Amino acid sequence: MSKARWLAERRGDPWHRRAMAEGYPSRAAYKLLYIQQRYGILERGDVVVDIGSWPGGMLKVESEIVGPEGLVVAVDLREPVFRAENVRFLRMDVEDPRATDAILDACGGERCDVLVSDASPKFTGAKDVDAFNQLLLTVRAVEVADVVLAWGGNAVFKAFDCPELPVVEQRLRRSFRAYKRVVTPPTLRKRSSEVYMVCIGKAREGVSEGLRELVV
Numbered sequence: 001m002s003k004a005r006w007l008a009e010r011r012g013d014p015w016h017r018r019a020m021a022e023g024y025p026s027r028a029a030y031k032l033l034y035i036q037q038r039y040g041i042l043e044r045g046d047v048v049v050d051i052g053s054w055p056g057g058m059l060k061v062e063s064e065i066v067g068p069e070g071l072v073v074a075v076d077l078r079e080p081v082f083r084a085e086n087v088r089f090l091r092m093d094v095e096d097p098r099a100t101d102a103i104l105d106a107c108g109g110e111r112c113d114v115l116v117s118d119a120s121p122k123f124t125g126a127k128d129v130d131a132f133n134q135l136l137l138t139v140r141a142v143e144v145a146d147v148v149l150a151w152g153g154n155a156v157f158k159a160f161d162c163p164e165l166p167v168v169e170q171r172l173r174r175s176f177r178a179y180k181r182v183v184t185p186p187t188l189r190k191r192s193s194e195v196y197m198v199c200i201g202k203a204r205e206g207v208s209e210g211l212r213e214l215v216v
Helices: 005-011 015-020 028-039 057-066 099-106 128-149 165-175 211-215
Strands: 047-051 073-074 085-090 113-118 149-160 177-181 194-200
Touching: 015 149, 028 057, 028 149, 028 177, 028 194, 047 057, 047 165, 057 073, 073 099, 085 099, 099 128, 113 128, 128 149, 128 165, 128 177, 128 211, 165 177, 165 194, 165 211
Parallel strands: 047 073, 047 113, 073 085, 113 149
Antiparallel strands: 149 194, 177 194
16 A cells, blocks of 8 residues: 555544544554453553554553553654653664663563553565564564563553464463453454454463564
């Protein structure tokens, strides 16, 4: 899809218009709200790590729910539009091997209660390539969660449906008390293969051990 066509679809999208009217930087806010309403992954006072936080749709939802007692650490190469007293921004590539240490430091040296990854790679327009690149980024987010997510914590990982995804899902099912694959509104295109892997209650360490080798 060309950039011009994508922008035209975005301008005509009712969810985008609603986000602008309600003060959310992006329509992604409604995806997280949908997950929150069904699974209650966020609580007031939580420490949250948001990977791929630009422009800040989900970030604003997280900030509002955890309140002034909580903290949200936003990780991205682009600074989010949304800012708040309880948000700390790390300008960093999550693939950077120093990312986990930097995130833990930003969290005050303690592990977080919730990790949300809505990160996306640069898209090529080739469906299979984009899905696989997204999968690798998702695996990286799982690797980060292994280090920074507290025992009993919750996580949400974005992915695109692809043949390798069940390998990741099997690992997550074994490592959390509950696992759900969720297709959220709003999707811009009816044929979108975007899914969110909702993980509740981290119950095992080493979630990502050997996972990258299994999907590559």
